[in-house]
Amino acid sequence: MNILDLLVPSSVALHYTAADSKDVITHLGKRLFDAGYVRDTFVDAALDRESRLPTGLPLSGDVNAAIPHTEVEHVMKPGLAMATLSAPVTFQNMISPEEAVPCQLVFVMALDQPKAQIEMLQEIAGILQDPAVISDLMSASDFEAVRAVLLKGRA
Amino acid sequence: MTAMRKTILVACGTAVATSTVVAKSIEEILRDRGIDVVTRQCKASEVANMTSGVDLIVTTTPLQGNLGVPVIQTLAFLTGMGKEAVIEQIIQALKV
Numbered sequence: 001m002n003i004l005d006l007l008v009p010s011s012v013a014l015h016y017t018a019a020d021s022k023d024v025i026t027h028l029g030k031r032l033f034d035a036g037y038v039r040d041t042f043v044d045a046a047l048d049r050e051s052r053l054p055t056g057l058p059l060s061g062d063v064n065a066a067i068p069h070t071e072v073e074h075v076m077k078p079g080l081a082m083a084t085l086s087a088p089v090t091f092q093n094m095i096s097p098e099e100a101v102p103c104q105l106v107f108v109m110a111l112d113q114p115k116a117q118i119e120m121l122q123e124i125a126g127i128l129q130d131p132a133v134i135s136d137l138m139s140a141s142d143f144e145a146v147r148a149v150l151l152k153g154r155a
Numbered sequence: 156m157t158a159m160r161k162t163i164l165v166a167c168g169t170a171v172a173t174s175t176v177v178a179k180s181i182e183e184i185l186r187d188r189g190i191d192v193v194t195r196q197c198k199a200s201e202v203a204n205m206t207s208g209v210d211l212i213v214t215t216t217p218l219q220g221n222l223g224v225p226v227i228q229t230l231a232f233l234t235g236m237g238k239e240a241v242i243e244q245i246i247q248a249l250k251v
Contacts, residue, residue: 053168053199053216060236069172094173094215095230114171115196121176129235 003080003123004150009143010035011081011108018083021091021103022047025068028081028108037079037110045070046108056091056101061131063138064101066091067124069109078117080124081108082146084138105134123150161249162193164205164224166214170198173215173233180232181213184242190251211248 011031018024029043046068055067088102107124111117127133127150136149163181167173178194185192197205199216212218212226215233225248231238 049169055168055173057230057234058236059234067172069169071169072171094168095217095228097217109172111171114169115175117172118175118179121172122179125176125180125233125235128233 003120003127004147006078006080006117006120007146007150008032008035008037008079008081011037011079012143012146013081013083014140014142014146015086016083017086018089021050021066021068021089024083024085024089024106025050025108028068028083028106032079032081032108032110035079037075037077039074039076042070042074042110045074050091054092054094054097056093056103057128058093058101059128059131059134061134063105063131063134064088064091064103065105065107065128065134066101066103067107067109069111072112072114075110075112077110078112078120079110080120081110082106083108084140105137159251160191160193161210161251162195162208163245163249164202164209164212165194165196166199166202166212166216166218167196168199168216170196170201177213177215177232181245185245188246190246190249192249211245213245 032038049070083106085104088104091103093099140146165174165178174196231241
C-alpha cells in the first residue's frame with residue numbers, strides 16, 4: 001500500500017484559500033466524509049484533537065506542513081486528503097504547542113486502525129523530508145500533476 | 156543476546172500514525188547499525204503506565220512529569236531535520 005492508493009482524488013484541494021487551520025481541517029474532513037471515508041464525527045474530532053495535540057511540523061524548506069488526524073473510531077476506511085494552500089495558515093508545533101508554525105501543505109489522515117498503513121505514513125514522512133517533492137506538489141494545479149509528482153518521488 | 160535487547164517506547168498524540176512512523180524508522184536505522192531494539196507505541200497520556208521494562212522513551216509530543224526513564228523529544232523522524240544527531244543521542248541513551 002502506498003500513498004497514491006490512499007490519496008482520495010476528490011479530497012485533494014490545490015491552491016486552496018483557507019481562513020485558518022480550522023477551515024482547512026474542516027474542508028478536507030468534509031471532503032473525506034462526502035467520499036464515504038469518515039463518519040460525521042470526524043471533523044469535530046479532528047478539530048478537537050488538533051487543539052489539544054497539534055500537528056504542525058516545521059520543515060527544512062520554505063514550506064511547512066501539518067498532518068491532522070484523529071482516533072480510529074471516526075474513520076470508516078483508510079484514506080488521505082491533501083491541501084496545498086494559496087497562503088500559509090497557522091498551526092501549532094507538534095513538539096512545542098506554544099509555538100506557531102505557518103503551514104502551506106496539509107495532509108489529513110483517516111486511519112481505521114492504529115499502527116496500520118505504515119507504508120503510506122512512511123511515504124508521507126519521505127515527502128516531508130524532500131523539499132524538491134514539496135516544491136513540485138505546491139505548484140501542481142490538478143490531480144494528475146499531483147499523481148505525477150508522487151509517482152516520481154517514489155522512484 | 157536477546158537479553159541485551161533494548162526496548163524503546165515511542166509516544167505521540169493518539170498512537171495511530173505518528174508514533175508508527177517514528178518507531179519503524181528507529182527500528183530500521185538502528186538495525187542497519189547492528190543494534191537490535193524492540194519498540195512499543197503509546198499515547199502521550201499513557202506513558203506513565205507504560206514505562207516498565209523500557210530503556211528509553213522517544214516522543215513527538217510534550218510529556219509531563221519525571222518518568223524515571225530517559226526521554227528524547229524529537230520530530231526528526233518525521234521532518235528529517237537533525238536526524239543524525241538524534242540517532243547518536245538514542246545510541247548514547249541506550250548505552251549500546
